[in-house]
Amino acid sequence: MRWDAVGGDEAFPFSHRLRARFADTDAMGVVHHGAYVRYLESARTEYLRALGHPYDEVRRSGIDFSVVEVGVRFLRPLHFDEEVDVATALTWRRGATFQMSYRVEAGGRRRAEGVTVHAAVDAEGRPARLPPWLPPPLGS
Amino acid sequence: MRWDAVGGDEAFPFSHRLRARFADTDAMGVVHHGAYVRYLESARTEYLRALGHPYDEVRRSGIDFSVVEVGVRFLRPLHFDEEVDVATALTWRRGATFQMSYRVEAGGRRRAEGVTVHAAVDAEGRPARLPPWLPPPLGS
Amino acid sequence: MRWDAVGGDEAFPFSHRLRARFADTDAMGVVHHGAYVRYLESARTEYLRALGHPYDEVRRSGIDFSVVEVGVRFLRPLHFDEEVDVATALTWRRGATFQMSYRVEAGGRRRAEGVTVHAAVDAEGRPARLPPWLPPPLGS
């Protein structure tokens, strides 16, 4: 898990807007930390669609992007009904593995940062070649 | 809980589009039945916004719409990444209580129908007058 | 969906104890209504295990109990960390379909009541015969 890209200057190539749901909140009155993991997943899914390869089609082609690592740093809380922008970029790749980084913002302020590491696997769960259409890592 | 409006001919005044997330699916390969409850909530929240009264503001004004009943009928499964339209209408009201009905559709087919019953309560949880801006029940 | 058994005098044959998680709460400071659907599912799963037929084995035998209807009535809120007892019974059956009813209690008080209706389906999603080990409906 490499956090350097998240804090860097380089703009992320894609951003997904979503709405913090009431079901995402907890008794502290803010969005529960577990909900961010779903937000990252939504941004990742929408980025694949924007790349012309909806994850649904990727899966039907026999490839899954299994999650092998996830990390989130919480900077400032999100509240119910806030519009949230989750920017994402592919920030590292090697062999069958790649990393996505995420910047979670709302109301012009960074709320959280995240990283997920994925392994491409075939239908039997064996490592698979990364699809050629995956973008090169940010900054490469 | 009254189901008649859901199956009726009358169009619902509002519809919210959302995307079935991977996190919403289960090991049967379809959207888990529990996720629909969150979909209804999202549609309800967006309808209040469309009425000019975001639920966040309603809550800050001291009123909560506590959920006292929920029901969902599952007609055909939803799958990951489908675009889902949740139409909603206020279909009944009496005293501090009102009912919302929902039609869940995707790809031109009805997938589920739902009903929620709500009680307006103040900060102490006591029954409160329904806000005057709530629409009259569908068909009234 | 038949609610009569829930309010009846007859004891339910099985009860599952669980703990309300912090992740289950929402910004109203209570357990979110959507979490109850997962509580009912846990109780149902544990009841099948108590009957000697873990749902996992049922599924491997080629049968799924697809959820075709769910309903919950919320009587008094549940709070974080409360111990919750979910009693359940099979309360109706016909053809490939059966209904489970639920009483959700904590601290000696009824908090919610629920009903789920299920259809037995085979691997292709076609109606399947109900397994012979399913108990007769409560009171029959």
Place this chain on the structure above:
Amino acid sequence: MRWDAVGGDEAFPFSHRLRARFADTDAMGVVHHGAYVRYLESARTEYLRALGHPYDEVRRSGIDFSVVEVGVRFLRPLHFDEEVDVATALTWRRGATFQMSYRVEAGGRRRAEGVTVHAAVDAEGRPARLPPWLPPPLGS
């Protein structure tokens, strides 16, 4: 976030057993990665109870353990209905901040490892002194 304790030899002082719910699974047929975050939270909550300080009481005393960081490494998938043991230990502390580490096991095999970092905050969200009853870091 420090991962060294997770892979170390030292036994963790507490372990919580839970059951993987069907609602926790996803369309890959395994427990969704987001569910693990809830599993860690349950283990943490139960550990506080075992220490004689249920988190509910901690919160009523005016202290919250806000989550500032979470990380999970997924080693082998969990499946529906597996019994899961989540061992946890306090592995680092400084000022108002402490770290918990987690080992997630089932069927005698390590499935995942996790870390959460928490800040003690008062009712206004300001840093608060760590309660004196929090155990010293593992190995200190």
